[in-house]
Amino acid sequence: MSDCPNRFALVQYHAGELPEPNRRSIERHIDQCERCSGVIERFEQNKQQGLEQRQSTLSRIRRLADADPQTGILPTYRQRPKGWWRPALGVAASAAVVIIAVLIGTGQLGDPPDKAVIAYRGAVALHVSAYRNGHRFKLDPDRTVRRGDRLTVEVTVSSPGYVALFSMDRQGKVTPLDTDIQFETNTEIQKFETAGRHLLKSNLVVDQEFSAAHIIVAFSQDPFDASAVQSDLSSTQTEGSAPAEMIRMKNNSTVLLDSIAVPAHER
Amino acid sequence: MLFGVHLLRRKRSPSTGEPLSFEEIYDRYYGVLLDHCERILGDRGEAEDALQEVLLRIYRALPSYKVEAGYSTWLFRIATNVCLNYLRTRRRKGLHLMENTDLAASSDQDVLKVVTARRILVELSSKLDEQEQQLLVDHFITDIDQGQLAQSYGITRRAVAKRLRKIRDRIGHLWPGDS
Ligand SMILES: [Zn+2]
Numbered sequence: 001m002s003d004c005p006n007r008f009a010l011v012q013y014h015a016g017e018l019p020e021p022n023r024r025s026i027e028r029h030i031d032q033c034e035r036c037s038g039v040i041e042r043f044e045q046n047k048q049q050g051l052e053q054r055q056s057t058l059s060r061i062r063r064l065a066d067a068d069p070q071t072g073i074l075p076t077y078r079q080r081p082k083g084w085w086r087p088a089l090g091v092a093a094s095a096a097v098v099i100i101a102v103l104i105g106t107g108q109l110g111d112p113p114d115k116a117v118i119a120y121r122g123a124v125a126l127h128v129s130a131y132r133n134g135h136r137f138k139l140d141p142d143r144t145v146r147r148g149d150r151l152t153v154e155v156t157v158s159s160p161g162y163v164a165l166f167s168m169d170r171q172g173k174v175t176p177l178d179t180d181i182q183f184e185t186n187t188e189i190q191k192f193e194t195a196g197r198h199l200l201k202s203n204l205v206v207d208q209e210f211s212a213a214h215i216i217v218a219f220s221q222d223p224f225d226a227s228a229v230q231s232d233l234s235s236t237q238t239e240g241s242a243p244a245e246m247i248r249m250k251n252n253s254t255v256l257l258d259s260i261a262v263p264a265h266e267r
Numbered sequence: 268m269l270f271g272v273h274l275l276r277r278k279r280s281p282s283t284g285e286p287l288s289f290e291e292i293y294d295r296y297y298g299v300l301l302d303h304c305e306r307i308l309g310d311r312g313e314a315e316d317a318l319q320e321v322l323l324r325i326y327r328a329l330p331s332y333k334v335e336a337g338y339s340t341w342l343f344r345i346a347t348n349v350c351l352n353y354l355r356t357r358r359r360k361g362l363h364l365m366e367n368t369d370l371a372a373s374s375d376q377d378v379l380k381v382v383t384a385r386r387i388l389v390e391l392s393s394k395l396d397e398q399e400q401q402l403l404v405d406h407f408i409t410d411i412d413q414g415q416l417a418q419s420y421g422i423t424r425r426a427v428a429k430r431l432r433k434i435r436d437r438i439g440h441l442w443p444g445d446s
Contacts, residue, residue, distance in 0.1 A: 006412045008410050015295050017338070044298060050297030054293065057319070065323050129316075136312040136313075137312070
């Protein structure tokens, strides 16, 4: 027990970073040590949890990460002229560049990659924490929420912008969700002056009336019509599926959405 | 994947010091990083939140990271920084830690060290600068061997021991119980 390796050595063992002789000696120790094999088992359980939510976590990270860290601006697509993707090889390359340069000069190929057409949007992520009797628990589909549970709703936005909060019931009906913050007069959107994480609602109590199957946040860098988002969401929703991630408004601006599923609740 | 530009790096093995893709890092290190965040923060839910931010920072920094002897030291440093920020925010908001009593009552040396180190970070952090807080985490919570610690800080073992003594003098009797 006293000759247990440092915990960090177990980390490196678990991650497969140790060179062969060290790896084998730690493995021998783990085989006989209950404590260290318990640590490894814990790492393994955590890892399984990570694998279960792999897809949703990775896509959320990418969405947030690809926003410009300074401006929070996120390129949605880069249009590059054909031919730039697979540059010609070897000697042919320089010739190709000359040819393409000439073609650009004559307007036949459009702009080179560094002047690629870039459209921007921001990024948004919703966070919902659930509490029961003062203890935090994880919202996952296998668990039911109960009457008396409390939810805290926060949002991270990649840039200053406007936010609206909705809930969607199991039939796909979308309604605005009250927040703790005072919305601007006569609008259902809230302006945030800064990028980062903001509290929207600290004490959403699960009660008789509570019927949310999804909590949805809408975000845009420009003001938008929250009721249009609401009706768009209601009309396009198919039962049981997750809400859309983006809505294109009539004026061609985009509103980004993120949502979190609330597991079924007992009445 | 809409924005998969960074994800086209090729698969290689970690022990040879060759680069991994973000997905490979996620698969390989999610488990140990979540454990690390939970040890610093003492709260599973908060640790899961913090880990999202850790992953975000890793994703952004990965293209410029040059892998030498594996990723764990670098990844854990990022995680430690994020979690120390969480503790600072928690302090600013006047939120107090709900310490898991099962853990605190345990006689396991490791658990006692973790819990005490966490308490120092929450209650006495004004006495320690950021580097010292980092060292406290590395020594008691990450539990890195001092030789390896010296290497990752680019200083000698003696210098590490000296810095630890300095911290010990400042926080007095709360110093986690090792000799
Ligand atoms: Zn052991």
